[in-house]
Amino acid sequence: MNIQKWIIVIFCTWHMFAIGVYCISWNLEKSAIQIINVAATTIHVCPSIENIESDSINAIQSLAVRAKICASEEGFIGDPYYWLHEELYPIVQPYVLYTSQWQMWNLFSPNPLRRVSTLSFEVQEGDTWKEFDRLGARHVKWWRRTYMLKILRRSIVNDRYEPLRKNFLQHHCKVNGVQDGSVIRMKWLYYVIPMDGNLTSPKWWHEWEPHWYDFVLYSDTCSNPEL
Amino acid sequence: MRRIVNFINAFFFSPISARAFGIVRVNWAALVFLFMLLQWKDVIFLYSDAGMFTNAMGDDVVFRGSYRFSLFDYLTTPKEVFALYLVLLTTTFFMLLGIWTRFFTIASVLILFSFHERNLLMLGGYDTVLRTIGYILIFTPNISCFSITRARKQWDHWKESFTLLPTPQMSIWPYRLILWQVIILYFTAGWDKTLGSMWWEGTASASAFHHTHFTRFSIHIMDILGMGSWIFSYGTVLWQLAFILLLIPATLWNRMTRGHYPYLHLKRTLFIIGFIFHVLIWVLLVVGPFSPIMITLYIGTFIQADFDAMRSWFNTKWQGSIAVNFDKASSKQCRYVFLLNLLDWLGRLEYIGVQSEPTVRITLPDGKTASGFGAFKILCRNLPFLWILFPIHLIPVRSKD
Numbered sequence: 001m002n003i004q005k006w007i008i009v010i011f012c013t014w015h016m017f018a019i020g021v022y023c024i025s026w027n028l029e030k031s032a033i034q035i036i037n038v039a040a041t042t043i044h045v046c047p048s049i050e051n052i053e054s055d056s057i058n059a060i061q062s063l064a065v066r067a068k069i070c071a072s073e074e075g076f077i078g079d080p081y082y083w084l085h086e087e088l089y090p091i092v093q094p095y096v097l098y099t100s101q102w103q104m105w106n107l108f109s110p111n112p113l114r115r116v117s118t119l120s121f122e123v124q125e126g127d128t129w130k131e132f133d134r135l136g137a138r139h140v141k142w143w144r145r146t147y148m149l150k151i152l153r154r155s156i157v158n159d160r161y162e163p164l165r166k167n168f169l170q171h172h173c174k175v176n177g178v179q180d181g182s183v184i185r186m187k188w189l190y191y192v193i194p195m196d197g198n199l200t201s202p203k204w205w206h207e208w209e210p211h212w213y214d215f216v217l218y219s220d221t222c223s224n225p226e227l
Numbered sequence: 228m229r230r231i232v233n234f235i236n237a238f239f240f241s242p243i244s245a246r247a248f249g250i251v252r253v254n255w256a257a258l259v260f261l262f263m264l265l266q267w268k269d270v271i272f273l274y275s276d277a278g279m280f281t282n283a284m285g286d287d288v289v290f291r292g293s294y295r296f297s298l299f300d301y302l303t304t305p306k307e308v309f310a311l312y313l314v315l316l317t318t319t320f321f322m323l324l325g326i327w328t329r330f331f332t333i334a335s336v337l338i339l340f341s342f343h344e345r346n347l348l349m350l351g352g353y354d355t356v357l358r359t360i361g362y363i364l365i366f367t368p369n370i371s372c373f374s375i376t377r378a379r380k381q382w383d384h385w386k387e388s389f390t391l392l393p394t395p396q397m398s399i400w401p402y403r404l405i406l407w408q409v410i411i412l413y414f415t416a417g418w419d420k421t422l423g424s425m426w427w428e429g430t431a432s433a434s435a436f437h438h439t440h441f442t443r444f445s446i447h448i449m450d451i452l453g454m455g456s457w458i459f460s461y462g463t464v465l466w467q468l469a470f471i472l473l474l475i476p477a478t479l480w481n482r483m484t485r486g487h488y489p490y491l492h493l494k495r496t497l498f499i500i501g502f503i504f505h506v507l508i509w510v511l512l513v514v515g516p517f518s519p520i521m522i523t524l525y526i527g528t529f530i531q532a533d534f535d536a537m538r539s540w541f542n543t544k545w546q547g548s549i550a551v552n553f554d555k556a557s558s559k560q561c562r563y564v565f566l567l568n569l570l571d572w573l574g575r576l577e578y579i580g581v582q583s584e585p586t587v588r589i590t591l592p593d594g595k596t597a598s599g600f601g602a603f604k605i606l607c608r609n610l611p612f613l614w615i616l617f618p619i620h621l622i623p624v625r626s627k628d
Contacts, residue, residue: 001236009239011366012400016407023415030422097294100340101362103355105416110423112435137439143265146515147349149440151279154348163288164348167279171272193437199430200457202450205437 018092019101025085026104114193116210119152121172123222124183132176132184156188156217165218173222185219239403242396247529248364249372252332254523255360256323259339262516263315274299274345275308290347297344314338325374332370336361353517356412356524363404363527369397378569385565389555389580394531405527410470413501417467426464429457441512452511466500473497491532498525541573541611547592548577549609555580560587570610 001009096102118136122129133139140148155161155168169186178184191210198204272278280289282303290297302311315338322331339361343354364370371377372395384392425431433453435441442449452459475483477490502522509518551567553560564578564587588598589605597605604620607613 001232005236005240008398008400009235012239012404015404019408019411023411027415027418027422030419034422094294097291098296099362100343100358102291103359103412105352105412106419107352107416108431108435109416109419109426110421111425112431113438113440114434116439137442142513144269145513146351147266147269147273150351151349153440160288161348163284164279167281171279193434195425195428195430197428197430199433199437200453200455202454205446205450205453 014095015101018095019103021084021088021092022096022101023103023105025089026106028084030110111195113153114195115190116193117152117156117188117190119156119217120187120189120214121169121176122185122187123173123178124185129185132178133172135172162218166220169218169220170223174224178222178224180222180224182222183219184222186217188215188217189213190215239400240398243399243402244531244534245369245395245397246372246531246534247526248367248370248397248401249374251360251523251527252325252328252364252370253323253373254519254526255357255364256319256332256335258516258519258523259335259357260316260319260323263312263319263342270309270312271305273349274312274342275305276303277305280346280348290344295344296341298338298341299345311338311341315342325371325376325378328371328374328376333365336365351515351517353515353520356517356520359408360405360520360524360527363401363408367397367401369395371395381569382565385568386561389578391568399530402528402530405524406473409524409528410473413467413470417464417470420464420467426460429460432456432459432463435512441514443511443513463504466497466504470497491536494528495533495536498528501525538573542575545573545575549575549592549605550577550579550590552579552581552584552588552590554582554584556582557584560584563587567606567610570612572611573609575609576606 116137118134118139120131121133121135122131124130135148135152137145137149155164165186169184172186173182173184189212191212193199193210194208196204266273273280276282282289282300298311299308302308315335318331318335318338321327322335340358343350343358377392377395381392384390420426420431423431425434433456436449436453436456437446472480473494475490480490480493502525505518505521508514551564553564555561567576568578586598587602588596589602590596591605600622604622607616607619
């Protein structure tokens with residue numbers, strides 16, 4: 001074994017280690033969160049977290065907050081999860097991120113995505129709002145569908161994406177030739193597929209009617225000086 | 228100590244066929260080229276400061292906060308962004324063809340990383356797989372199989388000896404990295420599913436089949452498929468978790484199963500299920516290029532024994548060989564037979580160079596002979612790469628009588 005071979009051995013071992021720690025620590029974190037929450041609700045180890053409400057949209061974030069409070073109250077520091085996440089993860093993180101090897105395999109999990117979203121772009125005409133464009137599963141060309149719907153799903157879940165919403169709305173008003181100075185808005189329409197044991201039954205789907213919610217995400221004035 | 232060093236040497240540097248990684252390179256480049264080409268009209272919108280995401284929005288909105296590099300930190304205007312986009316299309320095209328293979332592979336991978344780092348919001352699991360494969364390809368010792376450069380060498384060799392060059396070899400370590408990636412990918416994906424409730428209830432697949440962002444067919448077809456949700460859901464989780472078994476050393480596994488179910492069979496079973504799984508996903512759900520990219524990742528786990536097993540499976544009912552008679556003095560016939568030789572992945576052809584053969588003539592194992600279009604039709608059936616031309620079988624062959 002020459003020096004070149006030893007370098008390759010070290011590189012491979014390091015790469016495998018880094019990828020493994022990076023992925024597994026995410027799963028361990030989620031598992032720890034779930035275990036702590038189950039423990040909290042079944043054997044009441046952390047009575048204080050029962051006051052933290054869990055809303056249906058941000059269930060995972062709520063659970064994480066509850067688990068972290070509980071872990072600090074009960075002194076869970078020192079378990080394998082913390083060792084992996086607090087000690088090893090920071091060591092591998094720079095390598096994994098700089099080489100763009102970051103990964104988290106939560107495809108259709110822990111539960112498949114259940115919220116079905118559409119964006120409606122509207123312009124004000126007198127007292128009414130008229131839709132001039134729509135972004136949803138049936139409204140984008142097949143070759144744009146995957147990435148445009150991914151942007152849609154991600155940009156609506158967090159308010160820190162508000163600057164994106166503004167640009168998104170302005171972009172749609174431009175490509176649709178909306179008059180400069182018109183009042184425009186972006187409305188989020190969605191329904192949620194319920195968690196129901198009957199989802200496997202065609203009869204159930206036939207009888208089920210989605211309950212639509214709508215929410216104005218952003219309002220602005222169309223800036224379209226070319227028109 | 229010597230035993231440990233020998234083990235390490237064998238574990239990382241045993242020679243394997245470089246064919247698999249040649250195919251991975253071609254597939255990777257073709258997929259990146261194709262799917263980036265589809266973004267042509269959206270490039271400015273997705274990646275430049277004139278689009279949805281401006282650099283000024285910074286770390287909290289568009290980018291990851293730390294440990295990142297992207298050429299788009301420096302190239303921000305629409306013209307610059309589109310220029311880099313054209314460079315990526317060019318480099319992937321040359322990588323696909325295999326011209327200056329190493330250089331264009333490194334360039335393509337690094338530019339693709341820049342695109343991904345510029346817009347995290349639109350990335351999916353398939354983009355992650357592309358990055359993991361690309362990164363390993365940069366370092367893989369031999370990625371020149373199925374390249375124009377190698378085709379030229381093959382032709383020179385063929386002209387002299389009427390045989391192809393031996394299959395190129397490389398060290399096994401890139402295969403180990405790919406296999407590790409596959410194990411991590413599936414095992415953590417399966418693990419994550421066990422943390423949800425719908426996979427346990429068997430309703431996860433039915434829910435996914437009815438999400439209009441993903442469904443490809445009408446709701447009625449999805450209703451029927453949803454009835455099998457229990458099988459799909461449990462089957463998926465079990466199959467994904469089973470990948471952890473591949474960490475058991477092959478010798479230990481073979482000893483445990485007493486040779487009745489060798490390690491190679493375990494690996495092939497998991498990957499064949501995976502192939503069917505991803506083809507089904509491709510057919511049923513709209514999830515972008517996820518399936519072809521996963522199958523590309525699979526090919527990186529092929530060793531010569533897998534190629535041989537696949538060839539044996541295709542040749543189960545095949546006996547003998549097709550003799551291809553050609554005129555050694557005719558450069559036109561030589562080129563044609565050379566191409567046939569390159570495409571003969573099932574090893575069904577035998578090449579017989581003769582004098583004064585007016586046209587390439589084939590003799591089948593049963594003694595029948597054919598030439599011209601009739602011969603080409605027969606060859607199409609036996610050369611997998613030409614199976615795509617199956618409609619030509621509808622064209623009748625004109626009899627000379």
